[in-house]
Every structure is written in structure tokens, then in C-alpha cells.
Amino acid sequence: MAPRTTALPLPELTGTTAVVTGANSGIGAATTLALARGGARVVMACRDLGRAERTAAAVRRAAPKAEVPPVRLDLADLSSVAEAAEEIGETSGGVGLLINNAGVMALPERRTADGFEMQFGTNHLGHFALTARLLPYLGAGGPARVVTVSSLAHRMGRIDFDNLNAEHGYGAWTAYGRSKLANLLFTAELARRARLAGLGLTAVSAHPGLAATELGQAGPRMAGRAWAARMKRATRLFTQPASAGALPVLLAATDPAAPDGAHYGPAGPLECRGGAGPARLSARAKDPVTARRLWDVSAALTGVGPGLEPA
Known part of the structure; x- marks a missing residue:
């Protein structure tokens, strides 16, 4: 597949309902705007409804016909995940x-x-539970697609089933890499189970490369390291804007030729920036045994059965 340097033109999306988590800023906001311009109704699933409303207003200014209803979703609270999924399903x-x-x-x-x-x-279990709860609605009007956004950091991730919740030591970047690897293993197992169940559901993943968003500033701020937050802002000189980081996500969401389990990222050097195209998965991200075990553990931890029987 030749790399794409632009996400446009998107296919006709009128009549499609899309749900974007974290739609109020960064990659989520850029993705929401592009999908809305393509005609989709985009449910903005966000923790902060005030920020979501402000982003929705900005989207409507750029695309006056956009339908972008916000729904409150806190992925770090499974009761909020359940409430959001119910609201999305009902509306x-x-x-x-x-x-x-x-x-x-x-x-x-x-x-x-x-x-x-x-x-x-947040990054894995919250999305696992949300996807499971939305499964009855995915594809209700035709073929559906689930895109899970991972990171280049998945390559440093390892799934330690004896320390998933950091009971035996915590490292901020170790935990992040683990969560992003979990995103990819979840995608692979969702694709496998949906295929075996005969569902018209495609599961794919993407990563934005090095994109200038607010994501990297939260950790230093929470730790009280103002200098680190300033360094994060300085790195924007070497990153691409959120609109460019969203290109692999949009390609994953709309590529009609995307096979189950496909992974997309920037097409430039080291997959850090530039265009969009197929991206590389680490060997650990392609381990089917770990993917199946992680699925079972995730279902047990969240108490949510996705309704896809193991095989």
C-alpha cells in the first residue's frame, strides 16, 4: 500500500455514527473534525463535558452541518463506562x-x-469494557470497525501478568508501554474472535507517531516537575501537529482494504511523522497466546463479557 500524505478525501460517511473517545483535544479532536466534515455523526466521548462542548462548538464553526453530541465518559471508572455505553446505545x-x-x-x-x-x-481496561458494552450496537446498521490507538511505545512494553496493576513496583514508562502493547493485543484478539463469530466487524489499530498534543504534559504536571512539562512543550519543535498525527487514525478508520488486525502509522522515517501507511508491530504485539490470556484476564477484571466465545 502506498503511503498517503493526506486523509482526504474520506469516503462518504453520511449515515454513519462514529464514537471517538478523548475527542475534546489532540488526536481525538482532529479525528472528530475530519469525520464530521466527511458527514459522520460523531459522538464525542469525553471525561470533561465542558471541554467537549467547547470543542464541539469549534467543530461546528468549521463544519456547520456537523452533528457532534458529547457524552460523558471516564475510562478510569467502569461505572462511567457502563453509563456512557448505555447512553450511546439508546441515542x-x-x-x-x-x-x-x-x-x-x-x-x-x-x-x-x-x-x-x-x-x-484507562488505556486498556476502560476501552476493553467500552468496546464490550458497545458490541451489541456495533454493526447494527451494517459493517462496523473498531480502531484502537496505540503508540510507538508499545515496542518497549511487556505484559507481566504478575504485575499488571503494579502491585510489585511501578515505573511510569514501563506501565505506559504495557498499556499500549495491551491495546494491540486486544485488537488482534478482537479481530480473531469477531471473525470466528461471523460478525461484520473489523478491528484495526493505529499510532500517531510523535504528535504535539497535551498527552505528554499531564505526567510532569502531576508529579510537580514544571521543568519537565516545559521540556515536553519544547519537543513540539520536533513533532508534527495533531492534525497530522490523526492521519494514520483516519486511514485505519476508513481504508476499505484494511484487513483484520492491520496497524497504521506515519509513513516517514522511524514512523515518527509524515503521511500515513502500514506500520510495524513488535513481536510481542503479535503473540496470540498472550493476546488470548490478556483477553480472559481483562474480562475477569472488568466483569464485562464481550459476548464473543473463546475458540
Whole structure:
């Protein structure tokens, strides 16, 4: 597949309902705007409804016909995930596209409302539970697609089933890499199970390369390291804007030739920036045994059965 340097033109998306988590800023906001311009109704699933409303207003200014209803979703609270999925299902009917984009990165050690390590709980378990709860609505009006946003950092990730929740030591970047690797293993196993179940559901993933977003500033701020936050801002000189980082996500969301389990990223050197095209997965991201075990562990931890029987 030749690399694409632009996400446009998107296919006709009128009549498609898309759900984008973390749609109020960064990659999520850029993705929301592009999908809305393409005619999709985009549900903005965000933790902060005030920020979501402001972003929705900006989207409507850029695309006056855009339908971008916000829904409150806190991925670090499984009760919020359940409420958001119910609201989306009741107001949307069918969902044609789910983009699991929201995330946290390299935070000081924190716990979710349910006691999980914050990065694993938010980036992986929250999206696992959301996808599971939306499964009855995915594809209700035709073929559906789930895009899960990972990171180049997945390559340093390892799934340690004895320390998923950092009970035996915590490293901010170790936990982040683990959560991003979990995103890819989840994608592979979702694709496998949906295929075996005969569902019209395609599961793919993407990463934005090095994109200038707010994601990298939260950790230093929470740790009280103002100098580190300033360094993060300085790195914007070497990164691409969120609109460019969104290109692989949009390609993953709309490429009609995307096979199950496909992975997209920037097409430039080292997949850091530039265009969009197929991206490389680490060997650990392609381990089917770990993917199946992680799926079972995730279902047990969240108490949410995705309704796809193991095979």
C-alpha cells in the first residue's frame, strides 16, 4: 500500500455514527473534525463535558452541518463506562465506527476508581469494557470497525501478568508501554474472535507517531516537575501537529482494504511523522497466546463479557 500524505478525501460517511473517545483535544479532536466534515455523526466521548462542548462548538464553526453530541465518559471508572455505553446505545441505535483514542501517559502512580493501575486501567481496561458494552450496537446498521490507538511505545512494553496493576513496583514508562502493547493485543484478539463469530466487524489499530498534543504534559504536571512539562512543550519543535498525527487514525478508520488486525502509522522515517501507511508491530504485539490470556484476564477484571466465545 502506498503511503498517503493526506486523509482526504474520506469516503462518504453520511449515515454513519462514529464514537471517538478523548475527542475534546489532540488526536481525538482532529479525528472528530475530519469525520464530521466527511458527514459522520460523531459522538464525542469525553471525561470533561465542558471541554467537549467547547470543542464541539469549534467543530461546528468549521463544519456547520456537523452533528457532534458529547457524552460523558471516564475510562478510569467502569461505572462511567457502563453509563456512557448505555447512553450511546439508546441515542445512536447502531454504531459503525468506534475509535478508542483517549489515554494517559507516563503518570506518577495512580489508581482508577476500581483500583487498577491508572495507565493500564484507562488505556486498556476502560476501552476493553467500552468496546464490550458497545458490541451489541456495533454493526447494527451494517459493517462496523473498531480502531484502537496505540503508540510507538508499545515496542518497549511487556505484559507481566504478575504485575499488571503494579502491585510489585511501578515505573511510569514501563506501565505506559504495557498499556499500549495491551491495546494491540486486544485488537488482534478482537479481530480473531469477531471473525470466528461471523460478525461484520473489523478491528484495526493505529499510532500517531510523535504528535504535539497535551498527552505528554499531564505526567510532569502531576508529579510537580514544571521543568519537565516545559521540556515536553519544547519537543513540539520536533513533532508534527495533531492534525497530522490523526492521519494514520483516519486511514485505519476508513481504508476499505484494511484487513483484520492491520496497524497504521506515519509513513516517514522511524514512523515518527509524515503521511500515513502500514506500520510495524513488535513481536510481542503479535503473540496470540498472550493476546488470548490478556483477553480472559481483562474480562475477569472488568466483569464485562464481550459476548464473543473463546475458540
